[in-house]
Amino acid sequence: MPTEELGPLPAGRHGYSREQVAHHQRERLIAGLAAAVADKGYAAVTLSDIVRHAKVSRRVFYANFESKEQCFLAAFEVVVEHLRELVGVAVEGIDEWPRQAIAATRAVLAFLAAEPDLARLCLVESRAAGPAVTARLNEAVGELAPLLARGRAKRPEGARLPTSTEDSTIGALVSLAHRKVAAGEANRLESLLPDCAELALLPYLGPAEAARLARAAA
Amino acid sequence: MRALPGKASRQPPGPEPVSRDAADADQRRRILTATAELIAEQGYQETTMEEIVRRAKVGYATFYKHYADREAAFLALLDAATDRTVGRVEDAYKREEGPWADRVGAALGVLFEDVAAHPAVARAVLVEAVAAGPEAAAKHEAALKRLAPLLRPGRELNPRQAELPESLEETLAGGIVWVLGQRLIAGEADKLRGLLPETLEFVLRPYMGEDEAAREAGEVADAISA
Secondary structure, eight states: OOGGGTOSOOOSOOSOOHHHHHHHHHHHHHHHHHHHHHHHOGGGOOHHHHHHHHTOOHHHHHHHOSSHHHHHHHHHHHHHHHHHHHHHHHHTTOOSHHHHHHHHHHHHHHHHHHOHHHHHHHHTGGGGSOHHHHHHHHHHHHTTHHHHHGGGGGSOTTOOOOTTHHHHHHHHHHHHHHHHHHTTOGGGGGGGHHHHHHHHHHHHHOHHHHHHHHHHHO | OOOOTTTTTOOOSSSOOOOHHHHHHHHHHHHHHHHHHHHHHHOTTTOOHHHHHHHHTOOHHHHHHHOSSHHHHHHHHHHHHHHHHHHHHHHHHHHOOSOHHHHHHHHHHHHHHHHHHOHHHHHHHHTGGGGSOHHHHHHHHHHHHTTHHHHGGGGGGOTTGGGSOTTHHHHHHHHHHHHHHHHHHTTOGGGHHHHHHHHHHHHHHHHHOHHHHHHHHHHHHHHHHO
């Protein structure tokens, strides 16, 4: 979301409706926050930084958001929504479950690798943005659980698997990605695909098959 | 001054005298407890010095005698909590004389117990530290890394050990921390005990395979309900 390319909104009569301008302003603020956070980290970002990057006034900020945290939450939601769409597209037309899970993992890693600033915003800075954002991150990541849980159908009938399996697996995957991003290597996230795939498939297919498919995915 | 005969052993009136060291230790304990509680309640960024000294019931001068600033107090909290908990976890692992899986079970049991007993401190270390600046994040990372050597011997049990991902131990430790963090964020530290067998199974599975891991977890579950 590079705001620099947008330039300031044209002043005076520009043929945009009031709603369109308001929508643009909100988007600019979200992009402005993302740029400011990438610049100096959430904790150090001030309102002035956000409006400077967004090229709008403080009054406009307060017309859209109550606080820096609320603006962050909005930015986070934009990324989550985008990832949700990408995952939807990635699994479209794939019926077979392990391939579906691998395709989804690949799509998420590819997007975050291509947008290292947003990867950092979602996986690292979100932890600094207060309890509400922390809770939201957990919720958003939890959306991946049903995608993994489909693997349960691959297991022998009656074989039990702890209910928290998806949770702990997702936790392991997030931790893996988080450490890569925190180390400043977000652009290399795609290299994690085999390890991620192996971990994600292991509870459902067993270690040997999970490893085989993971290697094939690389 | 020479004590009068017969009065030498009598205590002066009022509270027992407290040594300077003990008073200092008590102040530090109060400051760190207050820091942990406030951070668990509202996050690190939102927590101010003013709130810390008020909650700890100490003056600013006392605070500055022990810590340079809020971050120094937080980092000291991370060090103290990590040393205590990881130290106990490592001890439990060493003390258990059974096979590797039993040792991991004992270690994980102590970890879950400690986190459930100190949810505010645990939340500060496991959740908030990640984004509270580079030094705090590094301490979180270091704490996580200390769990890896306890898991690594499990590779011996896996016939395909050479193929296991290099990052497996740290990733599993990350999974454990995630499960703990989730429950802390949800304010459900009391549910951790029930999650111990499942989490143990999750950790053992890549090394021992499904059946063995489930059997070990079942034993732990039986021990808990007994």
